[in-house]
Amino acid sequence: MYVLIAGGGKAGANVMRTLLRNGHEATIIEQDRDRYERLESEFEHQAMNGDATELFVLEKAGIKRPPDLVLALTGDDEDNLVISQLAKEKYGVPKVIARVNDPRNQPHFDLLGISPTVCATSSILGLVEHEVPEHELIHLLELRKENLEIVEVQIDKASPSAGKTVEKLSLPEGSRLISVMRDGKAEIAVGSTELKPGDQVLAILQPGKEDELRQVLLKK
Amino acid sequence: MTASYAEHVKLIVIGCGRVGSTIAKRFAAEGWDVTAVDEKESALNRLGEDWTGGFVVGHGMDTGVLRLAGIEDADAVVVSTDGDNTNLVIGQVAQKRFGIECTVVRILDPARAEFYSSRGLRTVCPTSTAIDALDEAVRTCVIPQQQREEAKV
Secondary structure, eight states: OEEEEESSSSSHHHHHHHHHTTTTTEEEEOSSSHHHHHHHHHHHHEEEESTTSSSSHHHHTTTTTTOOOOEOOOSHHHHHHHHHHIIIIITOSSSEEEEOSGGHHHHHHHHHHHEEEEOOHHHHHHHHHSSOOSSSSEEEEEEETTTTTEEEEEOOOOTTTOOOOOSSSSOTTEEEEEEEEEEEEEEETTTOOOOOOOOOEEEETTTOOOHHHHHHHHHH | OOOHHHHHHHHEOOOHHHHHHHHHHHHTTTTTTTEEEEGGGGGGGGGTTTTTEEEEESSSOHHHHHTTTTTTOOOOOEOOOHHHHHHHHHIIIIIIIOOOEEEEEESSOHHHHHHHHHHHHHOOHHHHHHHHHHHHHHSSSSOOOOHHHHOOO
């Protein structure tokens, strides 16, 4: 596999190292001269100095082949967006992964069809929520393309859903229960599944339905 | 006169440097409803003491800032910050998210300007304009025959 990496910070350099170790071919582009020199001493001719949003720099790095994968990992979201767009739409790169530095820019990536994206801040926030569930509704997975998300809910004694079967719950439109985990065993949730205190329930829903779902299952 | 028409036309200028501030002042003078956006509050100085249009401090990639500037009912947007990629993103957000057809974006790099222009973004490239102007200026110079002969030797 040939991979082109834009941005030679910690993320870029480490991904580069791993790709090479796994026998892939890769080029890393870094704009900052000092940083480039450090990369060059390790990766030699596989490191390039330049602005990866410049077409001639990308072309010198072999984007016309095109690479199997382009990673836009610079510290600037606007640069990552433009690199991703150029790679996909101008050079026909089949797969692009972009880093989102500021989660507030995520909608821009979605708007311009750049997917998948990776955002460290969002991942950390997700973990924080998982460790310290503030709303008893934990986001496990976001299926951005499908506009769906999977959440986990813990049923307790006071929950209005405890003791009810799934078919008796008036779940909000655009949501479904997937499974119920009880005593370490998971079962697919069907209409006759009864919810009990202590159950961990997985649900799939459209973003924005969280509050309604929480009302039905937890009512806090 | 177009004054009554102009009064209802709302223009947002994102990036209030030399170019942005001049555009903002020019259209405001014609009666357009103009709001300028810049990261730095000091950019307001460029608009002059008698500036009566809007001014919002903030980054143009922040949709909250764009909304505050009134992008939802804007008729035209000029994007002229000092970063090409920033302009490309803001321009596409204005065009695609907020549906502003008249979105004009300044891009210094001719290669990027050409690519995004081919994808339907209205780009203006001062570098290309300068190249054309310089080219034209050189070609219209009258170089005396003798000098040309000397140059060949």
